[in-house]
Amino acid sequence: MAIRIEKRAAASLPLLYATPLLALGLTLLAGVVLFLALGVDAGAALYHIFIEPFETLSSIGEVLIKAAPLVMIGIGLAIGFRANVWNIGAEGQLTLGAVASGGVALAFWHETGVWIFPLMVLAGILGGMAWAAIPAFLKARFNVNEILTSLMLTYVAALFLSTLVYGPWKDPQGFNFPQSRMFNDSETLSLLVEGTRIHAGVPAAIVIALLAYVLLERTVTGFEIRVAGLAPAAARHAGFRENRLVWLSFLVSGGLAGLAGTLEVAGPIGQLVPVITPGYGFTAIIVAFLGRLHPIGILASGLLMALTYVGGENAQIAVGLPRAATGMFQGLLLFFLLATDFLARYRVRIAARAEARP
Numbered sequence: 001m002a003i004r005i006e007k008r009a010a011a012s013l014p015l016l017y018a019t020p021l022l023a024l025g026l027t028l029l030a031g032v033v034l035f036l037a038l039g040v041d042a043g044a045a046l047y048h049i050f051i052e053p054f055e056t057l058s059s060i061g062e063v064l065i066k067a068a069p070l071v072m073i074g075i076g077l078a079i080g081f082r083a084n085v086w087n088i089g090a091e092g093q094l095t096l097g098a099v100a101s102g103g104v105a106l107a108f109w110h111e112t113g114v115w116i117f118p119l120m121v122l123a124g125i126l127g128g129m130a131w132a133a134i135p136a137f138l139k140a141r142f143n144v145n146e147i148l149t150s151l152m153l154t155y156v157a158a159l160f161l162s163t164l165v166y167g168p169w170k171d172p173q174g175f176n177f178p179q180s181r182m183f184n185d186s187e188t189l190s191l192l193v194e195g196t197r198i199h200a201g202v203p204a205a206i207v208i209a210l211l212a213y214v215l216l217e218r219t220v221t222g223f224e225i226r227v228a229g230l231a232p233a234a235a236r237h238a239g240f241r242e243n244r245l246v247w248l249s250f251l252v253s254g255g256l257a258g259l260a261g262t263l264e265v266a267g268p269i270g271q272l273v274p275v276i277t278p279g280y281g282f283t284a285i286i287v288a289f290l291g292r293l294h295p296i297g298i299l300a301s302g303l304l305m306a307l308t309y310v311g312g313e314n315a316q317i318a319v320g321l322p323r324a325a326t327g328m329f330q331g332l333l334l335f336f337l338l339a340t341d342f343l344a345r346y347r348v349r350i351a352a353r354a355e356a357r358p
Contacts, residue, residue, distance in 0.1 A: 128258020
């Protein structure tokens with residue numbers, strides 16, 4: 001018998017849009033098997049991960065504030081991915097955005113005024129854009145692989161942040177802990193809903209998703225992005241400038257990642273610390289693909305990924321689930337999504353081998 005992989009003449013659109021749900025179901029099934037292998041009550045674990053976070057207003061707020069940066073970064077990455085520009089370094093751009101906005105906060109630590117926070121936001125966006133501009137320049141000028149350069153710069157950004165909080169930006173009254181001063185009231189986000197930590201980043205993520213939808217579906221630039229991703233040769237023949245799309249994709253995704261970093265240090269954290277997020281910049285890649293690179297889909301997938309963070313912490317406390325379970329769920333989800341996508345675009349044929357002639 002011979003196994004052949006054949007590309008379908010046309011991928012079924014209903015099947016393509018159903019694959020995220022199928023991938024989620026397979027992930028849950030694989031999770032149950034793994035929980036049983038670990039000796040963990042699978043039903044209790046799934047309850048604490050997927051149900052408990054919706055039982056109180058406070059926990060719902062935690063899901064929303066974790067979803068906000070994932071949605072922002074995921075939308076920025078999706079714009080690039082749809083144009084075949086592969087920015088894998090959003091975590092580093094988030095870090096530089098946090099550093100830039102944190103630097104403004106520390107520079108004006110003794111000051112108060114409504115002008116400080118907008119300045120922090122601007123600095124954060126520009127910081128993320130500046131870090132994203134490095135792989136954009138290398139790609140546009142020398143055709144250097146943007147996957148490698150953007151990814152490697154993530155680790156440079158992390159070391160740069162560590163250098164600052166262990167050195168010149170360390171809180172002189174922080175008992176030698178690697179952290180900056182706590183930002184003052186003019187430099188932190190106000191809470192929108194009493195009893196929760198919901199801040200302005202949550203509605204901002206929704207607005208960004210709507211703006212991205214308009215950009216991609218209702219503008220000439222969005223048309224160029226779609227054509228460049230679906231038919232690069234046609235895009236070049238039509239005169240679309242590839243380098244322009246490279247710069248646009250990196251600057252938009254870098255700016256949104258920098259904004260997400262700003263909201264993290266000015267919101268839940270309130271200072272600079274060696275690690276800003278548990279890997280939102282990498283998780284946002286899953287968010288983008290799970291949302292089908294569509295801004296509205298990314299809103300839903302961002303909420304799902306945020307749920308795994310909050311629910312995973314609940315399950316660690318309640319049933320002793322390992323901390324790595326959150327990453328396992330996210331990894332399995334991406335694996336099954338890619339697998340089901342493959343089957344939606346290709347078919348597997350099993351045929352009998354032809355007997356060799358004498």
